[in-house]
Amino acid sequence: MAVLEVKDLHKQFGQTEILRGIDLSVNKGDVTSIIGPSGSGKTTFLRCLNFLESADKGTMQFDCMTLDMPAVTKKQILEIHKRTAFVFQNYNLFANKTALQNVTQGLITVRKMKRKDAEEVGMKMLKRVGMDDRASYYPIQLSGGQQQRVAIARALTMDPKIILCDEATSALDSISENSIQDALEQMMVGRTSIVIAHRLSTILKADRILVVKDGVIAEQGTHEELLEKGGTYKELYETQFRQAIDSEAARSNAEAAGESDGLDIATLSTQFGVRKITESDISAVYRLAKSNRRYYRYLGRIPTRESLTEIISEVPEGVSRSCKHFVGFYNEDDVLVAVMDLITGYPESDDAFIGWLMVDGEMQGRGIGSGIFADVRAAMKAAGYDYMALAVVKENEEALKFWKDQGFKVKKESVSTDGYEVYVMDRDI
Secondary structure, eight states: OEEEEEEEEEEEETTEEEEEEEEEEEETTOEEEEEOSTTSSHHHHHHHHTTSSOOSEEEEEETTEEEEGGGOOHHHHHHHHHHEEEEOTTOOOOTTSOHHHHHHHHHHHTSOOOHHHHHHHHHHHHHHTTOGGGTTOOGGGSOHHHHHHHHHHHHHHTOOSEEEEESTTTTSOHHHHHHHHHHHHHHHTTSEEEEEOOSHHHHHHOSEEEEEETTEEEEEEOHHHHHHHTSHHHHHHHHTTHHHHHHHHHHHHHHHTTSOOSOOGGGGOSSSEEEEOOGGGHHHHHHHHHTOHHHHHHHTSOOOHHHHHHHHHOOOTTOOGGGEEEEEEEOTTOOEEEEEEEEESOSSTTEEEEEEEEEOGGGTTSSHHHHHHHHHHHHHHHTTOOEEEEEEETTOHHHHHHHHHTTOEEEEEEEOTTSOEEEEEEEEO
16 A cells, blocks of 8 residues: 655756656555666656645655645645655754754744653654764764664654655764664654665665656665666676675675674774774783672672673683674773673574673663663674574673663573573564
C-alpha cells in the first residue's frame, strides 16, 4: 500500500531545469535508496518532498492529503512537517541552542508539547543515540559525529511516518561514519524511509533503488534487477562503490591467510581515541579497575596488577592473537576512561565476544558505556561481523540491566572458567 505518491514533479532554478517530471510511489515500511551522479537532482528532489524547496509543478498524495505542490499552504506544510523527519547532510542544528533544546524544538513549536514533557522525550532520544551526557552542550562543543547523533535524536522525537535522509554521513570522517550509519539504520527500522545513499550497505538493504539522472528517474528496481539491466546503476556500482567492494575482498583474503580479522580498532569510537592496551599501560588500567569496586565485590576479589596483566595478554584457546583486542578509550587529555576486551572470530568466524567493558567509576551514569558500545557495534558490522556474545556475573544486576538496554538477551546460564555463575547473553549485530 502506497503511503506517498508524487506525480510529474518539476523544479528549476533560473533557466536551469533540475527536476523534469519525477513520478514516485513509496509503500509503507519500505526503504527507498536514491543514487545518481553528482548534480543529477537527488537533493533537490528530497527537499521538494518536505517542502524545503517549492516545486514548480507536481501533485502529492500523503497520509490522506492530496496536495498541489506549487500551491501548498503554510498550514499544509506544517502538517507535512509534523509527519516527516529530515536528517540533513550538514546537521542543521541551531547554534544558539543546546543539544536538548535542538531535540525538543519541534515538539514544542510544532507539536505544542509542554516543555517539561518535551524534555523528558528529548532525553530518552538522546540516551538512545548515546548523547544524554551532552544534553547541555552547544553544537560548537560537539564533534561532527556527535552533532549528527543529535540530529538523529531530533528526528526520532517527532515519531515520523516518513524519514527523509540526505547523505547523512557524507560530511563525517571515516571513524564517525560507521557509528552514525548504525544509528540511522536503527532509526529506520519499521519506518518508511527515503535515503540519498552513498554507502554500499545502505543500497544493498533497500527495498527499492531509484537511479536519478538528468532530473528524471532513469532506472528503478532491486539491486539484482538493476545489475542485470546493465545500465546506469551497474556503471555507478562498479565506479562509485568499487573501493568498498575491493576493501571487502581484501579483508576476506587477509582472513583466509590468517593475517587479519579485518577490524581497524581506530573505528571503535567516535568520541574517544582508541589504542591497544599493553603491559606498559597497566597502571592506568589498574586505576580504572579500582574505581569499579562494585564490580569486584561481585567477584569477591580485589584487582591486582598481576591479574589485570593476565587478562590483557590472555588469548582463548583456538583464537588467533590477531583476533584479541584489549583496547583503551582515551579522552582529549589522553586519560583512560574505559577499556574493552574484544575477541573476534569467536566462537565462529563471523562472531565476536566481549570479555570486558569497564568505564571509569567516576564517569558512570553519563551514557559513556552506551555510546562506546554503539560505536563498537557499528564498527563490527562494517567489518562484516553479525553476532556478538558476552557473559555477566549473575549477581551483578546493574551489568545485566546495562546489557539488556543494549539489546542483549539472556541465552543460557553457565559457569565461567573461574567458577562464577554467569548469564551468557547474545544479540545480532
